[in-house]
Amino acid sequence: RPAINSKAETSSQSVQRELLKKTSQKNDFKENIHSNGSCQQLPHTIIIGVRKGGTRALLEMLSLHPDIAAAESEVHFFDWEDHYRNGLQWYINQMPFSYPHQITVEKTPAYFTSPKVPERVYNMNQSMRLLLILRDPSERVLSDYTQVFYNHMQKHKPYPSIEQFLIKDGELNVGYKAINRSLYYIHMQNWLKYFPLDHIHIVDGDKLIKDPFPEIEKVERFLKLSPQINASNFYFNKTKGFYCLRDSGRERCLHESKGRAHPQVDTWLLGKLHEYFHEPNKKFFELVGRTFDWHSFVAS
Numbered sequence: 001r002p003a004i005n006s007k008a009e010t011s012s013q014s015v016q017r018e019l020l021k022k023t024s025q026k027n028d029f030k031e032n033i034h035s036n037g038s039c040q041q042l043p044h045t046i047i048i049g050v051r052k053g054g055t056r057a058l059l060e061m062l063s064l065h066p067d068i069a070a071a072e073s074e075v076h077f078f079d080w081e082d083h084y085r086n087g088l089q090w091y092i093n094q095m096p097f098s099y100p101h102q103i104t105v106e107k108t109p110a111y112f113t114s115p116k117v118p119e120r121v122y123n124m125n126q127s128m129r130l131l132l133i134l135r136d137p138s139e140r141v142l143s144d145y146t147q148v149f150y151n152h153m154q155k156h157k158p159y160p161s162i163e164q165f166l167i168k169d170g171e172l173n174v175g176y177k178a179i180n181r182s183l184y185y186i187h188m189q190n191w192l193k194y195f196p197l198d199h200i201h202i203v204d205g206d207k208l209i210k211d212p213f214p215e216i217e218k219v220e221r222f223l224k225l226s227p228q229i230n231a232s233n234f235y236f237n238k239t240k241g242f243y244c245l246r247d248s249g250r251e252r253c254l255h256e257s258k259g260r261a262h263p264q265v266d267t268w269l270l271g272k273l274h275e276y277f278h279e280p281n282k283k284f285f286e287l288v289g290r291t292f293d294w295h296s297f298v299a300s
């Protein structure tokens with residue numbers, strides 16, 4: 001049963017349960033075994049978000065571990081109806097081939113803020129251990145905007161300035177989607193209806209940027225992996241301005257779309273953002289019993 005939610009099953013829940021049952025009965029799906037003994041398996045852990053939190057960096061860094069097998073692209077199984085309808089066999093087919101001792105992981109940042117997803121993950125595996133990487137909520141808003149701005153640029157489409165999204169009638173536009181995605185306590189509450197807090201490991205995305213190794217060590221411990229990733233797997237690349245990875249002598253940085261400059265935002269507007277997130281951040285800290293070093297300014 002869900003950790004907190006004890007309400008009677010709603011019709012949408014029973015439809016979902018039926019959908020999952022249809023595809024999850026043992027004989028209904030196979031784990032696609034390769035002749036070398038590897039096979040495709042359902043993920044043992046999922047990086048559920050948050051969008052622009054550093055999910056790709058986390059996945060790539062974790063993949064340095066020999067016991068990790070990661071799905072390359074975002075799967076969007078639980079949040080896209082077209083995918084979810086295909087059932088668990090389809091989900092398995094998206095997974096990398098891995099050996100029995102390995103942990104399969106996929107990352108889809110949109111899961112964290114998608115209300116249907118926690119229940120769907122729960123219906124698949126009630127004891128799933130989840131990874132969540134969060135970043136300063138205001139910084140995340142700027143990163144979110146930057147991502148969509150570049151998506152438009154690449155298609156040679158115009159895109160309004162960040163001020164046009166952030167300001168409405170002279171005040172902060174709290175209806176902006178990117179702001180909602182940064183209200184972490186709201187989304188976290190949805191997850192905690194189904195999973196206990198100790199099954200959701202929160203990676204500090206700001207710390208992962210500044211000094212990745214200690215954060216990755218914590219993830220190794222959470223996933224009960226042997227400590228195999230070392231400080232020497234990371235080196236700071238001055239040109240990129242971020243840590244890059246060193247794996248068996250090979251060096252690589254994340255794609256150029258990661259670590260882009262954010263738009264310059266007026267101090268007044270930035271102050272408004274920081275002020276707006278003060279209460280929601282406090283609620284989030286109470287919910288998870290831990291604080292983060294996020295901007296949280298209150299006007300005097």
Ligand SMILES: Nc1ncnc2c1ncn2[C@@H]1O[C@H](COP(=O)(O)OS(=O)(=O)O)[C@@H](OP(=O)(O)O)[C@H]1O
Pocket residue numbers: 050051052053054055056057109142143144146147208209242243244254257258259260
């Ligand atoms: N080592 C390293 N190299 C490059 N980038 C790094 C790294 N560690 C964390 N980050 C931060 O990751 C941010 C992108 O987050 P996501 O991968 O979750 O974005 S996405 O939701 O999948 O689009 C990205 O956000 P932006 O800085 O806004 O581009 C980075 O700040």
